[in-house]
Amino acid sequence: xxxxxxxxxxxxxxxxxxxxxVLVNDYGxxxxxxxxxxxxxxxxxxxxxxxxxxxxxxxxxxxxHEDFDAYHRSEGEVCDYVEMKQIMLEGISGNxxxxxxxxxxxxxxxxxxxxLDLSDIFGAIGDFFSAFLD
Numbered sequence: 001x002x003x004x005x006x007x008x009x010x011x012x013x014x015x016x017x018x019x020x021x022v023l024v025n026d027y028g029x030x031x032x033x034x035x036x037x038x039x040x041x042x043x044x045x046x047x048x049x050x051x052x053x054x055x056x057x058x059x060x061x062x063x064x065h066e067d068f069d070a071y072h073r074s075e076g077e078v079c080d081y082v083e084m085k086q087i088m089l090e091g092i093s094g095n096x097x098x099x100x101x102x103x104x105x106x107x108x109x110x111x112x113x114x115x116l117d118l119s120d121i122f123g124a125i126g127d128f129f130s131a132f133l134d
Contacts, residue, residue, distance in 0.1 A: 009047060009054045012088055018045040019058040032064040035071035060084035 009015035022041035023033050033041075035055075042048045042055040059068050060081055068081045 006052055006054055006056055008087065009057060012057075015045075015047055015054060016058065016061055016088065018047060019055075020062065023062060032067065033062045035059050035063055035067055038062050057084060057088055061088050 019038065019041050022044045023030075023037065026041060026044075027033060027037050038059050039053075039055045042053070042058055047054050056072075056077075056079055059071065060079075063071070065081050068079070072079045
Protein backbone atom coordinates (compact mmCIF):
# COMPACT_ATOMS: atom_id res chain seq x y z
CA UNK A 1 0.00 0.00 0.00
CA UNK A 2 1.17 3.51 -0.65
CA UNK A 3 1.18 5.93 2.24
CA UNK A 4 -0.43 9.21 1.32
CA UNK A 5 -2.13 12.09 2.99
CA UNK A 6 -2.64 15.57 1.63
CA UNK A 7 -1.38 18.56 3.58
CA UNK A 8 -3.71 20.18 6.08
CA UNK A 9 -5.98 22.97 4.92
CA UNK A 10 -4.50 26.25 6.13
CA UNK A 11 -7.68 27.45 7.88
CA UNK A 12 -9.18 24.27 9.36
CA UNK A 13 -12.08 26.08 10.99
CA UNK A 14 -13.23 27.71 7.74
CA UNK A 15 -12.62 24.53 5.77
CA UNK A 16 -14.82 22.44 8.07
CA UNK A 17 -17.52 25.11 8.06
CA UNK A 18 -17.50 25.32 4.26
CA UNK A 19 -17.64 21.56 3.66
CA UNK A 20 -20.16 21.04 6.48
CA UNK A 21 -22.47 23.67 5.06
CA VAL A 22 -22.48 21.99 1.63
CA LEU A 23 -23.06 18.57 3.22
CA VAL A 24 -26.09 19.79 5.17
CA ASN A 25 -27.50 21.71 2.21
CA ASP A 26 -27.04 18.82 -0.24
CA TYR A 27 -27.70 15.76 1.94
CA GLY A 28 -29.52 17.03 5.02
CA UNK A 29 -28.43 16.58 8.62
CA UNK A 30 -26.85 13.18 9.24
CA UNK A 31 -24.73 11.64 11.94
CA UNK A 32 -22.19 10.66 9.27
CA UNK A 33 -21.73 11.25 5.56
CA UNK A 34 -20.35 8.79 3.01
CA UNK A 35 -16.86 9.49 1.63
CA UNK A 36 -18.32 10.09 -1.86
CA UNK A 37 -20.68 12.74 -0.47
CA UNK A 38 -17.79 14.39 1.34
CA UNK A 39 -15.61 14.42 -1.80
CA UNK A 40 -18.46 16.02 -3.80
CA UNK A 41 -19.05 18.61 -1.07
CA UNK A 42 -15.34 19.41 -0.98
CA UNK A 43 -15.37 19.99 -4.76
CA UNK A 44 -18.21 22.50 -4.39
CA UNK A 45 -16.17 24.73 -2.07
CA UNK A 46 -13.33 27.10 -2.88
CA UNK A 47 -11.09 24.48 -1.27
CA UNK A 48 -12.02 22.08 -4.04
CA UNK A 49 -10.69 24.48 -6.66
CA UNK A 50 -7.38 25.03 -4.87
CA UNK A 51 -5.62 22.22 -6.72
CA UNK A 52 -5.24 20.15 -3.53
CA UNK A 53 -7.78 17.52 -2.53
CA UNK A 54 -8.31 18.10 1.19
CA UNK A 55 -11.32 15.75 1.35
CA UNK A 56 -9.35 13.16 3.33
CA UNK A 57 -9.27 15.65 6.20
CA UNK A 58 -12.99 16.39 6.05
CA UNK A 59 -13.69 12.64 5.94
CA UNK A 60 -12.01 12.39 9.34
CA UNK A 61 -14.57 14.87 10.66
CA UNK A 62 -17.76 13.95 8.83
CA UNK A 63 -17.58 10.21 8.01
CA UNK A 64 -17.81 7.19 10.28
CA HIS A 65 -14.61 5.46 11.32
CA GLU A 66 -15.66 2.37 9.39
CA ASP A 67 -16.38 4.29 6.15
CA PHE A 68 -13.16 6.29 6.50
CA ASP A 69 -11.07 3.13 6.86
CA ALA A 70 -12.89 1.32 4.03
CA TYR A 71 -12.42 4.27 1.68
CA HIS A 72 -8.70 4.53 2.38
CA ARG A 73 -8.19 0.77 2.03
CA SER A 74 -9.90 0.89 -1.36
CA GLU A 75 -7.58 3.75 -2.41
CA GLY A 76 -4.47 1.97 -1.10
CA GLU A 77 -3.88 4.79 1.36
CA VAL A 78 -2.99 4.58 5.02
CA CYS A 79 -4.58 7.35 7.09
CA ASP A 80 -5.35 7.40 10.81
CA TYR A 81 -8.96 8.44 11.50
CA VAL A 82 -8.47 9.23 15.18
CA GLU A 83 -5.26 11.19 14.74
CA MET A 84 -6.66 13.18 11.82
CA LYS A 85 -9.94 13.91 13.62
CA GLN A 86 -8.01 15.11 16.66
CA ILE A 87 -5.82 17.39 14.51
CA MET A 88 -8.86 18.87 12.77
CA LEU A 89 -10.89 19.42 15.93
CA GLU A 90 -7.91 20.88 17.80
CA GLY A 91 -7.55 23.29 14.90
CA ILE A 92 -11.05 24.62 15.37
CA SER A 93 -11.24 24.51 19.15
CA GLY A 94 -7.91 26.06 20.05
CA ASN A 95 -7.67 23.45 22.81
CA UNK A 96 -5.75 20.21 23.05
CA UNK A 97 -8.29 17.44 23.55
CA UNK A 98 -7.49 13.75 23.35
CA UNK A 99 -9.95 12.05 20.99
CA UNK A 100 -8.24 8.66 21.16
CA UNK A 101 -11.35 7.31 22.91
CA UNK A 102 -12.94 7.31 19.44
CA UNK A 103 -10.63 4.50 18.34
CA UNK A 104 -12.16 1.04 18.40
CA UNK A 105 -11.30 -2.43 17.23
CA UNK A 106 -14.82 -3.83 16.81
CA UNK A 107 -16.62 -2.28 13.85
CA UNK A 108 -19.98 -2.95 15.52
CA UNK A 109 -19.28 -0.45 18.29
CA UNK A 110 -21.34 2.72 17.92
CA UNK A 111 -20.15 5.46 20.24
CA UNK A 112 -23.02 7.51 21.64
CA UNK A 113 -21.84 11.10 21.84
CA UNK A 114 -25.20 12.56 22.89
CA UNK A 115 -23.74 13.35 26.32
CA LEU A 116 -21.19 15.65 24.68
CA ASP A 117 -22.35 19.25 24.49
CA LEU A 118 -20.00 20.57 21.84
CA SER A 119 -20.99 24.18 22.38
CA ASP A 120 -19.57 24.00 25.90
CA ILE A 121 -16.30 22.60 24.65
CA PHE A 122 -15.77 24.40 21.35
CA GLY A 123 -17.75 27.60 21.78
CA ALA A 124 -19.52 29.03 18.74
CA ILE A 125 -18.12 26.42 16.37
CA GLY A 126 -19.61 23.81 18.73
CA ASP A 127 -23.05 25.13 17.90
CA PHE A 128 -22.27 24.50 14.25
CA PHE A 129 -21.18 20.91 14.94
CA SER A 130 -24.12 20.31 17.28
CA ALA A 131 -26.38 20.83 14.30
CA PHE A 132 -24.78 17.81 12.63
CA LEU A 133 -25.31 15.63 15.68
CA ASP A 134 -28.95 16.59 16.25
